[in-house]
Amino acid sequence: MKEKTNHNCSLHGIYTPRYVETQLEKFRNRHNNHFANHIRLAKDLVAKYGLQPPATLLDIGCSIGTFALEFALDGYKTIGLDLDPKSLEQGRTLAKELGCNPEWICADAGNFGLKENVDIVVCFDLLEHLDDSTITSMLNRIHENLKDNGIFVFHTFPTKYNHVFYKQNFICVPLIPFGFFPPWIFSKIVAIYSLFLDLLYLLRYGKTYKKVISKTVHPNPLSENKLKGFLEEAGFEIFCFDRSLDLVNPLKPGQGVVAKKHFSKQPIAQRSLFGVARKKHE
Numbered sequence: 001m002k003e004k005t006n007h008n009c010s011l012h013g014i015y016t017p018r019y020v021e022t023q024l025e026k027f028r029n030r031h032n033n034h035f036a037n038h039i040r041l042a043k044d045l046v047a048k049y050g051l052q053p054p055a056t057l058l059d060i061g062c063s064i065g066t067f068a069l070e071f072a073l074d075g076y077k078t079i080g081l082d083l084d085p086k087s088l089e090q091g092r093t094l095a096k097e098l099g100c101n102p103e104w105i106c107a108d109a110g111n112f113g114l115k116e117n118v119d120i121v122v123c124f125d126l127l128e129h130l131d132d133s134t135i136t137s138m139l140n141r142i143h144e145n146l147k148d149n150g151i152f153v154f155h156t157f158p159t160k161y162n163h164v165f166y167k168q169n170f171i172c173v174p175l176i177p178f179g180f181f182p183p184w185i186f187s188k189i190v191a192i193y194s195l196f197l198d199l200l201y202l203l204r205y206g207k208t209y210k211k212v213i214s215k216t217v218h219p220n221p222l223s224e225n226k227l228k229g230f231l232e233e234a235g236f237e238i239f240c241f242d243r244s245l246d247l248v249n250p251l252k253p254g255q256g257v258v259a260k261k262h263f264s265k266q267p268i269a270q271r272s273l274f275g276v277a278r279k280k281h282e
Contacts, residue, residue, distance in 0.1 A: 014129060014217055020086050023064045027094065030066070037248050038155065039070055041274060042122055045153045046071070049240060049276045053077075055119040060109050060142065061126030065091030065102060071122070072100035081105040081112060110137035117147045127156040127227070128218045135220075139234035146279040152236060155274040157249045160223040161190055163209055164197065165259035165269050166251070171197070172259050179262040187268045227273055236277035243270035 026035055046057070053075030059068040064087050068080030072095070080091050080102050088104045095102055105112070109126065110133075121142050127135055142152055158166075165172045178189050198208045205212055213219055224243070231238055245264055246256070249272055263269035 015084050015086075019084075020064065020090050023087065024090055024094075027064060027066055034249055035066065037250075038124055039066070041155060041248055042067055042124060042153060043070070043074070045240065045274070045276050046120060046122070046151075049278075050120045050151050050153070056116070057120040057122060058114070058118045058142075058145070059102075060121055060123045060138070061129075062091065063087050065094060065104070067122045067124065068102040068104075069094055069098060069100060072102045073098060076120075078102040079105060079114070079118065081107050081109065083108060110134040110141065112141055112145070114145045117145050117150070119147055119150050120153065121146060121150070122153045124155040125157060127154065128158065128221050131220060135230055136233070139230055139236070143234050143236065143279055148279060150279045152231075152277045152279070153275075154277070155248065155272060156222055156227065157272045158218060158221045159243075159268075159271055159273060160221050160226070161194060161268055162221055162271055163213075164190060164194055165263060166256045166271065169254075169256065169258045172263070176258070176262050179266065183267050186266050190268050222273065224267065224273055231277045235280065237280050238275065238277045241273070241275035243267055244272040244274070245270050248272040248274065
């Protein structure tokens, strides 16, 4: 995810002693866990909107290099960029095992530069770990390091109101009578209800939900409007934007049964945001 100076990133709890080991276990079992959904989604989006191999592709916030490795095996010239040198070292080891040769860069996602601009940047499951200023800086750097008409492929999970619908099944029950309202009205109701929940958090914890999660692994879950605003501010043209309740990140057994039954068609109740943005020709 980054250059050797940390650019004010909120990566609390990510690089634990077992982090690389856990990521390696997930990678080796990637065809049988949620990694399979993520890899399939990334490849589908790149195949539909991006250039074919041997186009150049940057996997930003690559960890042990899942997408850098997968796309390298497909013939792309790939780069894996991350802040953690131990993760990158594991990526190099995996590359040798798999018989591919991505380039590896230890750098800050909010402050990096490439030797040559690339055709594609893939950013999966990074945005929710970063604070707003780092997201802004990262998107500006990505824009600078993309070729004209290059694409930015993204996925983020969870979304802003995940705690309303999926933290506990009963929390969203008061919203059931409003579930059939048009999305723009329902979204306003959810925002108001979230403020009420914040009052409960203040009474119990002395802080809002946003403050409660500020030291967790997902301190900055985004809304659709906020993410689109970041992309547009950085100079991107959004031409594919979608949402998923649990096709990308499956719900755990028993999780979200009320929300899935009553709010599955409401955009604000979706758990993943993903899509493609293009750098406009300058």
